[in-house]
Amino acid sequence: MRYPYYPGCSVGGTAKAYEESLLAVLERFDLGLDELDDWNCCGASAAPSIDEDRAIALSARNLALAEERAEDSAPVDLLTPCAGCYRALLAAQRSLAEQPAVARRIDGALQAVGLRYERRVHVRHVLDVLANEVGTEAISAAVTRPLDGLKVACYYGCLLVRPNATFDDERNPTSMDRLMEAVGAEPLDWPLKTRCCGGSCYGADPFSGTTPQGALSLSYALLREASRRGADAVVTACPLCQFNLEAFQGEMTRTFGTPIDLTVGYVTQFVGLALGLPERRLGIHRMLRWRLPEREPVAAEGGVHARA
């Protein structure tokens, strides 16, 4: 089966490896992605700060296109890898459902350009699909190179579970942890699973050079705590989170004095490695830093649970 796919703007740029590894992992389970033709930017967290209606309109166009591209009038599962896009699409759906005045304006505007949104779209995040559609059992059964003993800090970020927890618990989500367990890794227990990384502030210090705090400190706090707890790597499910955590570690070390040097990857990359997929297909070569502890290459049939 092929999922209608809304990639979001980051996936073509800094998060290229996310899409590559996602495609590779899905293919292993006979799933594919059909990129929504001519999708537009969702406006991220920025659009509501300019104009609410227009922000909803950006997402509404994508939702209408998703329905249009679908073959029949059944509900459409629209897959997206980015937490920011996930939030924007869901927020638009909620506004359309709960505020009749907004719905009238948006539906009217859509109609004016020959589009129509019938409320048939079900927005799904990659993490949701991997954990709940593909499922940890199927993934575990397909593992050939378990990530034995790899200590990982599963980082969900804020928008996957807030403002509304849809497919996982708001305070203590576990879908990524279960996926990591299923591939043989050891997810760490840590309190910062959903603490914001500063993604919407674009990671770099949002203030002038005189106050190198702010968003940088948020990402730093996450990486420091993960290191303290012995993480070998941080696993993420959002392009902005991954970028924030990965790209500024040098600056963090300089600014805060504590050496930070952690591998930060996408959940699809870690799953892909355990499935025995080649690193190149998972975009590992694109990462700014990638150093995992040595593992014995052990091939096992039937995945983690089949090993004695």
Place this chain on the structure above:
Amino acid sequence: MRRNGSRGKVKSQTEFEARLDPGFAAEIAAEVPDGDRLLGCLQCGTCSGACPLSMYMDLTPRRVIELTRAGARDEVLGSSTIWVCASCYACTVQCPKQIPITELMHAFRRRAFEAGAYPRRFTNPVMTRELVAMAEERGRSTESWIAMKAYLRTDPLQLLKHAVVGLRLMLRGRMSFKRESIRDRRQLAELLRALEAAPAAPGPAPSEPTAREPVPAREGAR
């Protein structure tokens, strides 16, 4: 913390009613669904406690709500708070009165933009504007361009600082300077224009949804 008299002179800090805007709270509340819950704020401070960036704000989120209730429009719209906010919703999910704080922050930002009152050296407001402008005009946002524009406007030195990272990303195929765009930019532009023309109906609306007519096929739209 502000200190009165630290420069040898003391100033009266009494807040007089004439300076405050009694309609401010209602005005903001009307723009946000369930915004009127801010009137029930207990001033408990949970929002500030939950906010991962509150220690960097000049006014904690709690104070922003109180100042809004009191009508101190200038303090609120001129604060760094609304731009330091990362829209992470930690405050909103923990608020015991379920005040939609993050959405209120967005409303404050909209007002601040309208009033032209935002800190020019913060990258956040500049990035926000650039990203949305690009998204609306071209239908896509190109990270590299947005970052560049933002830094050029606020702190060009940052560009240099991040040049190395930028180069490494480029070499790995993760940074492109090609400006992305959708094909049907006209459709997007018309969609947004149609929205402008739609009659705005602020406040609670009648409960009947619009009857949906079949959409006529449009030539060349797809």
Place this chain on the structure above:
Amino acid sequence: MREPERDRASRPPSPNGGPRIGVYVCHCGLNIAGKVDVQAVVDFAATLPNVAVARDYRFMCSDPGQDLIEQDLRDGLINRVVVASCSPLMHEATFRRATAEGGTSPFHFQMASIREHVSWVTADADEATEKAKALVAGAVRRVALHEYLEPRQASVNADVMVVGGGIAGIHAALTMADAGKHVFLVERESTIGGHMAKFDKTFPTLDCAACILTPKMSQVRSHPNITLWTYSDVVSVEGYTGDFTVRVRHRPRYVIEELCTGCFECIEKCIHKQGKFDDEFNEGLGKRKPIYIPFPQATPSVVVVDPETCIWFKTGKCPQTCVEACERDAFDFEQQETFDEVKVGAIVLATGFKTFDAARAPEYGYGTYPNVYTSLEVERLLNAAGPTGGEPILRDGTRPRSVGIIHCVGSRDERYNAYCSRVCCMYSLKLAHLVKERTGAEVYEFYIDMRAAGKGYEEFYDEILKEGTHLIRGRVAEVTDEAISPEEEGRLVIRAEDTLMGVVRRIPVDMVVLAVGLEPQSDAQEVRRLFNISCGGEGFFTERHPKLAPVSTFTDGVFLAGACQGPKDIPDTVAQAGAAAAEALAMVDRGYVMLEANTAFIDEAACSGCKTCVGLCPFGAIAFDEERKKAAVNEVVCKGCGICVGACPSGAAQQHLFTDAQIFAEIEGVLEYV
């Protein structure tokens, strides 16, 4: 001194005993007369059919006013009364009494509200007068059709029942028993005492809870008028006000209560050398054996055997050293549950509360971090008879150097309970004092508002402040083990905005105490259905009126006492229990209850046996005779709500004082004039 009345008798009384109506229009000072032309209304009333007398008076509700009615009745001029004045809620009872005093049924009376419905709400005087006339015309037409109904009584059984043996139930039971009534006190746990028995000290006096409670518990045990049934629950309640039949189940302790002296030998000799199972009384902090007495002063002091954990029940293989140890031969492992059925006239519900489950607020780390406790758990730690002998120590046995107490856990929160639980500010101050006293720790208390409204409470707050407890106004956002400074390593960190200082603070502590709020018991809905009362939105039992009738319910004969009606502290609980006892006693001592006259009845001839009414009756007042296929209303239980009347497809269900004929007559009276 009566004012001269204006006589407007215009027709002779009808000769054959038909209705002769007296219409009395009240001025109510200027309340009515200031807007309505009273004279015109009186003149109009005199022209209406069957009206024998039409008068007006300044204040009909006064003695002279009522005398007018009584005298006309006694003189035989009238046999029906219409008063056009205020509203039934105000004075229907007054005028019904006057009507009865005059010698006829109090229900030969109808009121027309020309104050609340006319003079107070109509701007134009002419319109008001016309409207008053129309309402009077309606009332006159209607009252002509009122039946002769006698006010009825039912007698009240002299025994009473109290459900729940906490401080509320204990006080209510003792009060009624001292008044000479026989009281059945039913308690679900194996001992009475409720939550108060768990506390160490009580605020604001710091009295030892057990010291003030246990004497009352012994009094209950030894009172000749109290039948104490513990380890028991109510399984059904039948009957009605003044005559309840209650079925009580006694769960088996596997020990014969009358023989056990509470000597503890069997517990000593149990083959389990140590306690192994979570001790419920100690909030799961201690361990008990399968055979136990919850606490030393348990009343009755009788052992309980827990079949879930006792080896004899699990495997059948046990030397039963307990039986051997018992000198009184009090064991009976074959014991079955038994039942008792009693008749009582009044019931006092005192079923208490439960605390908010702190696991529902994961941001505080309860269940995640070992040293996060609830307030009730800390009470047990502080209690000398508790699992740590009165030492508030951490899980690893060490003393905390600093303790954080967090207010409003599960209270004042839209996500859980919107209400304030009323006692937590005070008990948190108390815990702060006790913990500081026993450990010397730095104590930080995080609150939103400090609610210290009782006698001696504000002074207590002042004492705690003076002792150096850090009171921080700021609701805690999270308890975490993330350490960002050296002082935080290995400790729990409380993050909150200190709203008075205006900064966000991170305070490392060793122990966190959550001031959990009070909630209704988890089975409150089942219990309320058993007793035929209602629960409010938050789940507490609903009182008849929040201000003026806080201990009675809408079911006559069922009273409320204590936290089951809403969160409250011990002084208010005891006061309420006394009040409930007094109202129950008033009912029982009077010996009878007045029944509603506007009950429903079923015209058997018209009843088609469709049973629509039976299930609809919220009070279970309609019985169905399967053989004759007819429904019948128990007029003693019927509250006159009218649901069956409205639902009956054949019009067989009708209601006294609201028959179709009466209602249509009233409508016609109004319309004809209008």
